[in-house]
Amino acid sequence: MPALALLRLALLITVLVQQARLLPAAAARMNLTAGGTLKPPGYITSPSGSFAFGFRAHDSDPTKFHLATWFRFGGDDDSRPQPQSVVWFAKESTMGVTPNATVRSVLSIPADGQLTLADGSRELWRAPTTSMQRGSVLVLRDSGNVQFLSDGGNDVLWESFGYPTDTLLRGQSLKGFLFSKRADAETTATSSSACIDLFTGDILENAYWATGTNTPNGNTTITFDDQGRLSYTLYNGAVNTLISPVVSSSTASSDYFQFARMEPDGIVRTSVRPKNGGENTSWTVSGILPSEGGCKMKTARMQGMCGPGSYCVEAKERLRCLCPSGYTYIDAQHSDSGCTPAFEPQSCDGVSEISIYYRKFPAVTEQQCRDYCLSDCFCAAALMIGGSDCAKVGALAYGRQGSDVTTTALVKVRKGNTSHTERASSRMMRKIPRPYMIVVSCLASLLMITVGSLVALYNLTRNKVSQQALSSSRAQLHLIAVKRLVASNEYSEQEFTNEVQSIGQIHHRNLVRMIDYCKEDKHRMLVFEFMPGGSLRSFLFNPDVRPPWRWRAEAALAIPRGLEYLHDGCSAPVIHCDIKPDNILLDDLGVPKINSCCLALFLVLFLLV
Structure with a gap:
């Protein structure tokens, strides 16, 4: 009798487990319609069940969610798939942050006919539609493309394929950017993220690889086709392959899942996985761009894939x-x-x-x-x-x-x-x-700080240079000089950041060092180490002070050392172009340093006040 009872208990447990496995599939929805809602950890699926779109729990905090699309495999937790399975996630803008949803958040199509993600009264994200039409249904195609359709379903008001993040799926084209994640488990792109931009032209100062086709007859579209080929098409119709397909025919390629992704290390990789491989099957890298790898790659500003000291x-x-x-x-x-x-x-x-x-x-x-x-x-x-x-x-x-x-x-x-x-x-x-x-080059360890961090150091309305003790997160106090810039409409935000980072890469004991910078709203400030000795001109022509000859000889050697570093110590030579006594400053020990503020090319378009 006990043996029979144990057998019945085992059968009951088996049935319950099978039912539990079927619950997600039974609960899975195929669309979101007007008046309906989708809440964490809910999702909708494509007709074949290969993709899911909805709320994916954070890896570090399961109480927070991203609105995302992912490959759906049998062994995955549908609300928390592997990071590599995620192929799209909502962002506030191309380089913006990823909105974090909570258990209170709701994705819905309210009365105004717009697809909206809200957390209480706060709107987290809205599908950027350009049409005045009202939307009525949200669907997920078997291609992995999420589409927001108008009343009657005749027009596509918004689709995720038009707003790629870091991944291209088969049949998807790109006319903009792909931005890498900062890390596999992070979704927000930062200033350290890599991007692919073959459409708008090569950003030469930041590019570590380029097609060289940024001409009036240059690129039109990047495509990851049905066979898994990554290519770009020129205005004249010429198609150039970037990564060749691993599967020879479209018929055979239909047996594989494939994607192309800009990875966090700055390399574009295509990956494949057989559809019938089972839940334990892993992705296989089938191609890389650049084909020669990334360790040798550097930008014109000599920025490599790995940071200084590594x-x-x-x-x-x-x-x-x-x-x-x-x-x-x-x-x-x-x-x-x-x-x-x-x-x-x-x-x-x-x-x-x-x-x-x-x-x-x-x-x-x-x-x-x-x-x-x-x-x-x-x-x-x-x-x-x-x-x-x-x-x-x-x-x-x-x-x-x-x-x-x-x-x-x-x-x-x-x-x-x-x-x-x-x-x-x-x-x-x-x-x-x-x-x-x-490789001998300049290196950077520059931080960006906020106006709030400088408000005690700088009087925005009256002072040109403020002398204060900056504690910040540093263990010791340092005297600093804060200089404010007036913005010019002719200069882009990216160019400002690039030039500031370039100055931050210049470190030498005979050059004035930039410590921090501020780029917040309309405020643009530079923070330098403070030079209490004033300029070389004021020191040499001070009638009350007569510099000893020994100091003059040391200064005559120190200034050329700084120039030699600029010319030969950096892989990308720097020409100062404005060496004069006014631009040689003295520290508290009388050591002369070349004013590196004058090195900024952007000062032609930003007025120093």
Whole structure:
């Protein structure tokens, strides 16, 4: 009798489990009609059930949701599919943030006939329709395209294929941008995100790869066709393939799910997965763009895929940014942000130097190269180039590891737990197990701050330069100089950010350093280290002060060192064009520094007040 009871219990449990598995399919809806609502974690499905559109729970917080479209596989939690399965998500604008819905949020087609996502009385998102027609139904096609249809269903008022985020599905065309996510589990694009733009033309200053077709007869459309080919079409009708299809025929390609995606590492990859492969089948990368990979890629401003202090390792699935031994990630969640020493940096007579300051020595041995760096307080690493030439660098930037690399990086790290005040002789050189190349370039560690952070430092209506102690998140107080810019309509916001970042990349002990900048609403401000000694002109022609000859000789060497760094210390040479005593400033120790504010090209179009 007990055995029979156990058998009945087992059968009952089996039936209940099967019913539970059928509940989502039974509850799945095919559309959203006027007057109806869709609430978290609800969704609608395509006719075949291959796609779902609705509320996807956050990976880090299941009480918050994104409005998204995703591939729907048997083993996935329909309200929380794998990040790779998500092919579209709602955004406030092309580069805007992704609205976060809560359990109170509602997607509906109210009386005005607009598709709206609201949280209580607050509107989170609205489908950007251009027609004055009223919509009546929202459907999800088997292509993965979400369409908002007019009354009667004759006209498409809005569709997700017209507003791609980071992914193209089969049959989808692009006439704009694809922006990568900051990370796989994050949906918001940031200033660090990569984008593909083959339609409006190559943004040469930011492009690390380009087709070179930004001409009047250039690109019209990027297409990911039914066979899985990624191509672009010119105005003259010529079609150029970017990634070839992995499946040879359209008949065979129908047996596969496919997508093309701008990944967080800045590489476009196409991926395939058989439809009948089962829930445990994984995606396979079928093509990449650029085909030569990304570790070698740099912009005209010498920005690479990995941040300063790190090095790049090529992989088909994803580029990896790694830290040298003795270094740690600046942001563990975003390894491409760069690396910083895990030890207290060496202090050189009270000055902490992080510039790319370098010096080359031809025809030396590796041991000599080590000794040169160890004996130089400002040296952070030494590069053995081609096995015979040595270059000292003050910071690491744009490293790459690969079988074709012939340069070895020798990185200076601290021994044990010794104090940071010890001399360089108590430090040691650590050789990276596998050689990687560090390309000498300027590096950036510039932050953007708000007007609120500067309000105590700067009088917006009266002062030209404010001298204050900026604590912010820094451990020590620093004197700063705040300069306000008046905007010009001829200059774009992106160009302003690019130029500010360019100045922020210039670090040398004989150049005035930019600390922060502000770009909020109409406010544009630059924050520099404060130079209490004033200008070289005021110092030289002060009748009450007579500079000693020793100081004059040191100043005569310091200023050319700063210029040499601008000309040769950066991979992209910088020409100052306005060297004069007024633009040489002195710090509290009398060290002359070239005013880097004059380097900003945008100052031609922004008036300094």
